[in-house]
Amino acid sequence: MTSLPTQPISPLDGRYRSAVAGLGDFLSEAGLNKARVHVEVEWLVYLTEHSLLGAAPLSPAEVAELRAWAADFGQAEIDQLAETERTTQHDVKAVEYLVRGKLDEMDLGRLAELTHVCCTSEDINNLSYAITVKQAVAEVWRPKLEAVVVELARQAEQYRELPMMSRTHGQPATPTTLGKEIAVFVHRLSRQVAQLDQIEYLGKFSGATGTWAAHLAADPDADWLAISRDFVEGLDLDWNPITTQIESHDWQAELYSRIAHVNRILHNLATDIWSYISIGYFRQIPVEGATGSSTMPHKVNPIRFENAEANLELSNAILDSLAETLVTSRWQRDLTDSSAQRNIGVGLGHSVLALDNILTGLGQIDAAPEALAADLDANWEVLGEAIQTVIRAEVTAGRSTITDPYAALKELTRGRRIGQAELIEFVEGLEIGDAAKQRLLALTPATYTGAAAQLLDLLRG
Numbered sequence: 478m479t480s481l482p483t484q485p486i487s488p489l490d491g492r493y494r495s496a497v498a499g500l501g502d503f504l505s506e507a508g509l510n511k512a513r514v515h516v517e518v519e520w521l522v523y524l525t526e527h528s529l530l531g532a533a534p535l536s537p538a539e540v541a542e543l544r545a546w547a548a549d550f551g552q553a554e555i556d557q558l559a560e561t562e563r564t565t566q567h568d569v570k571a572v573e574y575l576v577r578g579k580l581d582e583m584d585l586g587r588l589a590e591l592t593h594v595c596c597t598s599e600d601i602n603n604l605s606y607a608i609t610v611k612q613a614v615a616e617v618w619r620p621k622l623e624a625v626v627v628e629l630a631r632q633a634e635q636y637r638e639l640p641m642m643s644r645t646h647g648q649p650a651t652p653t654t655l656g657k658e659i660a661v662f663v664h665r666l667s668r669q670v671a672q673l674d675q676i677e678y679l680g681k682f683s684g685a686t687g688t689w690a691a692h693l694a695a696d697p698d699a700d701w702l703a704i705s706r707d708f709v710e711g712l713d714l715d716w717n718p719i720t721t722q723i724e725s726h727d728w729q730a731e732l733y734s735r736i737a738h739v740n741r742i743l744h745n746l747a748t749d750i751w752s753y754i755s756i757g758y759f760r761q762i763p764v765e766g767a768t769g770s771s772t773m774p775h776k777v778n779p780i781r782f783e784n785a786e787a788n789l790e791l792s793n794a795i796l797d798s799l800a801e802t803l804v805t806s807r808w809q810r811d812l813t814d815s816s817a818q819r820n821i822g823v824g825l826g827h828s829v830l831a832l833d834n835i836l837t838g839l840g841q842i843d844a845a846p847e848a849l850a851a852d853l854d855a856n857w858e859v860l861g862e863a864i865q866t867v868i869r870a871e872v873t874a875g876r877s878t879i880t881d882p883y884a885a886l887k888e889l890t891r892g893r894r895i896g897q898a899e900l901i902e903f904v905e906g907l908e909i910g911d912a913a914k915q916r917l918l919a920l921t922p923a924t925y926t927g928a929a930a931q932l933l934d935l936l937r938g
Contacts, residue, residue, distance in 0.1 A: 524594070
């Protein structure tokens with residue numbers, strides 16, 4: 478058998494690569510190593526700028542060159558790190574040697590021993606993960622989510638007045654508007670976005686077991702806790718002062734749980750839209766050249782929402798596992814987190830892919846007003862709620878002596894299809910005030926939507 482050329486195992490690196498490519502800048506091995514180089518360079522610069530451990534300040538030009546080199550991290554550095562790691566069998570040590578090599582190249586060998594000084598590998602790793610995850614969420618995942626929310630808000634406004642039959646337990650229920658039902662998802666997702674903004678991206682920088690022992694041994698007079706805080710916050714992260722060798726990863730668990738919650742809301746959206754398509758509330762807009770079925774040429778399948786469902790489930794399987802795994806480390810350190818964190822990009826990638834499919838799917842559907850109207854007109858019995866509620870109010874106001882109005886409407890409507898004529902006949906025979914009777918006679922399933930349209934105004938706040 479002839480072997481195939483090397484192929485990607487994950488579909489995220491295969492057929493879906495273009496949809497998730499932006500994550501690779503941050504949540505790949507290369508992205509992580511770029512962040513590691515950045516942290517190592519910034520620590521070296523910090524030490525020299527503050528004349529710590531006997532270091533003399535670098536010139537502005539030298540600082541600029543180091544930072545430019547770290548920012549331009551590319552294929553040459555990727556290849557060099559891979560070659561070095563084959564010998565070191567240690568990824569962070571390979572990064573340290575890479576930085577040392579750059580110092581030699583710049584005739585700054587005198588600073589070589591400041592590279593990675595007072596650091597355990599986890600000091601570099603935890604900051605690098607915090608930086609890359611923060612960037613991936615802010616620059617890739619979050620914009621995709623916001624685009625979906627914006628499109629949902631647009632459609633909610635578009636359909637704010639369009640009456641629609643509600644279906645509680647799958648059965649006809651008090652009507653609503655299509656816009657209001659879409660607005661429910663806008664509101665739910667917007668709440669999660671606001672809570673995501675409260676997530677801290679924590680970093681520690683305190684040595685082998687979180688005690689600054691080596692730092693104080695090297696310079697007992699320096700305020701290493703203040704230095705650590707200043708350095709971490711200078712990387713646009715939040716400082717975690719009390720840790721073991723590792724940063725405890727609670728912020729990661731909080732973030733992944735929140736993203737998983739967003740995924741679950743999106744999953745609910747996808748299944749609802751799919752169901753509305755299946756009963757004809759939405760028409761799908763055929764994509765020219767696309768095929769719905771290999772044997773049934775008439776079909777236009779809601780594949781975007783089905784694809785989203787599957788990818789949201791895969792995303793949550795990984796994110797839930799990360800949230801559960803990362804909060805536990807045996808004593809001061811074990812390496813379970815090292816393997817787990819390499820899958821952050823996979824978890825976020827499936828969510829990004831789902832968002833991409835949802836956004837595309839939303840752009841390929843239109844409401845079907847005629848189907849919505851026909852469904853409403855076929856279910857006049859839903860006005861039973863309004864009639865019995867009005868009767869109760871009339872009895873309370875002394876304008877009616879009807880007993881048990883709920884039972885009267887239940888007998889008329891439960892399990893039965895009745896039309897406008899039957900409802901009018903029933904209302905005409907009611908002992909209620911004339912104003913109330915006229916309101917009920919004017920009511921139709923299409924107008925019995927309460928404050929549904931008005932609720933959209935609340936989204937604007």
